[in-house]
Amino acid sequence: xxxxxxxxxxxxxxxxxxxxxxxxxxxxxxxxxxxxxxxxxxxxxxxxxxxxxxxxxxxxxxxxxxxxxxxxxxxxxxxxxxxxxxxxxxxxxxxxxxxxxxxxxxxxxxxxxxxxxxx
Numbered sequence: 642x643x644x645x646x647x648x649x650x651x652x653x654x655x656x657x658x659x660x661x662x663x664x665x666x667x668x669x670x671x672x673x674x675x676x677x678x679x680x681x682x683x684x685x686x687x688x689x690x691x692x693x694x695x696x697x698x699x700x701x702x703x704x705x706x707x708x709x710x711x712x713x714x715x716x717x718x719x720x721x722x723x724x725x726x727x728x729x730x731x732x733x734x735x736x737x738x739x740x741x742x743x744x745x746x747x748x749x750x751x752x753x754x755x756x757x758x759x760x
Contacts, residue, residue: 657715658685662743666690666713669747675759681710689714689723692750692758700760701729709734711750711758713743722746726757 667683670692681694692711701708712725712734722740727733737757740746753759 656717657689658687663690665743666692666747669744670751673751673753673759675753675756676710682707686712688717694759696760698760708760711737713746715743724749729760 663683663685667681670681670683673681676694676697679695679697681692684691684693690713691709692713693707694710696706696708708729709727711727714723714725715721716723720741722743722745724737724740724746725734726737728735738746738749740749750758
């Protein structure tokens with residue numbers, strides 16, 4: 642960890658969200674396997690990032706409205722990324738998996754082999 646980040650961590654400042662990682666996620670999502678014809682939005686939230694997208698499949702929102710796709714939260718104590726998927730039927734976030742690197746979480750979100758995120 643670089644010195645500036647260590648000072649911020651010691652001062653109690655949360656490293657996420659930040660604009661650099663928000664852009665990394667946004668850029669990383671260009672490699673996704675689903676929802677190729679829409680542009681997802683990455684919004685900073687407390688401790689992480691919310692990924693939303695217009696619903697081009699019409700499975701969730703018949704009118705193609707903006708829907709929640711994923712929630713990425715960073716645990717500053719353990720240094721672990723937590724990836725959540727939206728259960729649209731119940732209207733809740735469900736834990737999906739843990740990652741040591743942000744890029745690994747983005748890769749999983751892009752692949753989405755079970756169609757749990759890009760519905």
